[in-house]
Amino acid sequence: MDSPGGFALTIVMLVLIVFVVIVLVRSVRIVPQARAGVVERLGKYQRTLNPGLTLLIPFVDRLLPLLDLREQVVSFPPQPVITEDNLVVSIDTVVYFQVTDPRAATYEIANYIQAVEQLTTTTLRNVVGGLNLEEALTSRDQINGQLRGVLDEATGRWGIRVSRVELKAIDPPHSIQDSMEKQMRAERDRRAAILTAEGTKQSAILTAEGQRQAAILKAEGDAKAAILRADGESQAIQKVFDAIHKGNPDQKLLAYQYLQTLPKLAEGSSNKLWIIPSEVGEALKGIGNALGGTNPDPRSGDLFGPSEDTEKQPQP
DSSP: OOOHHHHHHHHHHHHHHHHHHHHHHHHEEEEOTTEEEEEEETTEEEEEEOSEEEEOOTTTEEEOOOEEOSOEEEEEEEEEEEOTTSOEEEEEEEEEEEEOOHHHHHHTOSOHHHHHHHHHHHHHHHHHTTSOHHHHHHOHHHHHHHHHHHHHHHHGGGTEEEEEEEEEEEEOOHHHHHHHHHHHHHHHHHHHHHHHHHHHHHHHHHHHHHHHHHHHHHHHHHHHHHHHHHHHHHHHHHHHHHHHHHHOOOHHHHHHHHHHHGGGGGOSTTOOOOOOOTHHHHHHHHHHHHHHTOOOOTTTTOTTOOOHHHHHSOOO
16 A cells, blocks of 8 residues: 555645646637737736737736637617608618727727617717608718718727728618609609600601601602603604604505504503594595505695595686
């Protein structure tokens, strides 16, 4: 058996080992990246620990909870705000902030997140209280800028920098929402009616313009066709006239061709009445004289022979 002295020595050694382990644990601290720690020595601020390994004096130095130096996002619950036109709207806000001075964030304010929330609420009521509902709904950038300026100025002495403030939602009362929806629906219907009328107007204008251009082109085509037909007929007549003069026809041939041309005048479907010219009789007389061997009297000026009136005149 071990002696009582040896057992007591073992206990003392175990106690010393435990004490050394506790001292080492309390002396050595590792601060992670983007974190910061405030060290108090005998209850008084001593220094701020940066990321890395550091040593403390056991039972003399005390390390407070580490602070997060990264940018933080806090979403606050909806806050009722009264606008200038006495309407209560519910506004959700989101604040982006970052701890820049761990010492000030620890000693200048008890709870900086709660302080930022309350300051945001009061500032929001002051800013929105000077705007009506329509301005509050359409001036989010202006409200965000004013909130950020006030919060950044107030939280600067707390060691906090407010980088951004956003209005997540602005909810007016349900009755106002119904009225706004009706107004927007009426406005959309009005715009749709205007666009429809404009489309109909443009369509009618384009149709009329197209018809006018088509009529102009058709008239120009008809005019050119008529001119070409007239030119063709003129050239045909001129060629026939030249051919006749070159052939030197006699009176018998001309009378015969005249009689052959007359039936062609009635070939058209629109000719309901055919009037026989007075020259037909003279033509027939000329043909009869030609067949009978009688020559026309050149002194009478008749192409088909002397007329009856000339034959009956008494000779001197």
